[in-house]
Amino acid sequence: MQIAPLISYARAYYFQYTVILLCSIFFIYSEFKLVPRWKTIKFRLDDPRIGKKFKNDELVSDVECVLMAVLIGLIIASWYCLMKSHRQSIRKLAGPWLNNRPDWLSKEHHLFHVSIICLALILSINGTLTNSFKLIIGNTRPDFLDRCQPDLTQIQEGDPSAYYTAQICTQKDTRLLYDGLKSTPSGHSSFIMSGLGFIYFWQCKFILGNPLRNIWCLFLIAIVMISRIVDHKHHWYDVISGGFLGVSIVIACWRWMFIQKRIPSSILPAPVSI
Template identity: 35%
Template sequence: MPGAAANAQEKTAQKMQWNALLEYSSSFAMHYLLCLLCGVAFAVMEFCVKPKTDDIEFSTLDPTIAKTFKPHELVGNGSCLFIAAGVPLLVITGYCVYGRKMLKKHKKTDAEKVHPIFSLWHTSLLALCAALTLNGALTCFLKLVIANPRPDFISRCQPVVTRQDDRFSLSDCTQTDIYTLYDGLRSTPSGHSSFALAGLGYLYMWQTRFICGNKSRHLWSPLLIVLVMLSRVVDHKHRWSDLVYGGLVGLASLGFAWTQIVRPQLTLADSWQLPRPVTQA
């Protein structure tokens, strides 16, 4: 029957599309694993591991850690994650779904197993995920190992000054909120700076690479990075050096994700072809 034959052909086509998608996705297996491992490492170090506290000593006369503790931040942790991850996700998805006419022209080849727009969207978000999770793992690891006091550490510690000696340790702190106290030892590098640069820096590179038009209109991304970084100094959470170190970590994570995931997909960049899926040898 014609109807049965049409249904059979449709099922066969769907099966072929599904197999092609699986084959395409399998070529990114190592990248998926990288994102998973770095994401888990980031979560464990952020919420389950305390900074190095051995031999932590400080002076109440040290002006570099005597700033006032501000419980209400200009850019909180949740806002920072949205700026670093949510904004690039929305912008990239918006261009791939609703702004295709603004994407640089490309040619579809027979080698592509999935739609080129899907390939661009998938590859772009996978690289973004790799940049952010790797950045999170590196940033948290350095914070825990360095254990540098924040500019508002004395205000967090709340030591009772009852002796002539100006040298104090964590045992002299009266702070009852352990998270607030230990978070005061996570100054270097700045997590807000590293995440903002890894996420928005990636978005800026993506827009200048794939979007038609004047590149200067994408400068809002680096401008937002600077504003996020400056907010950490205003909130007494970091020194200028912390912002620089955090920016370097974010830049390194961004560079790794771009060169290992995005750039291999741009072998035909001269013709501005959209990324092609990696094929296994």
């Protein structure tokens, strides 16, 4: 196949590619370089909400969560769209998202391309917004005091309700300390909701069969979200806000890629005949 048709086909999605690239760069940069406003965030040493024990062994690690969000959707889309033996399981394809499909490309391959773009948009935008909210809000995790290891010589005697900043912390691992100020929203919740929420909708929309058989996606989402509370990494409202953020991004990107609005041919009113 010649390169020119591929370039022409890809050009129709250059804006989406750009958004994915920029959001991915920001997500990686903010994850490893940016820190919350740790000098101004105040907390109390007698606050039971942040006095949980730090758990080093997580039920679902950061890497495992991201891999589930990315690979499960990628594998399922590849299974149905790229393997001829399973294409009969795909519903009859129709919709405005097919408008950019060239004649030389099958509907199934076009569906795979659009689906992967949509998934990449969801995950990259979710990463950008999740980290932005974490840095702006700067909320303390349930295990923050155990991470902090406060300097007892700086504690005001006789005033357990006094407020302190992270400057009294003796924790030498600054990455561990700063991560303790990134509680809201839950990144695990937003990512697992983004990745598995998308593939849940995708299977219900494009794959034949009873939609109830896709409910395993929702169970896996719930398990990951609950694990963050069990591991003392997030408050209940962190998990809910992360899940809400994830599903909101799924809906927005789904509408962008699969339910495109028709653009009127002219913004001027039609001429009135007399």
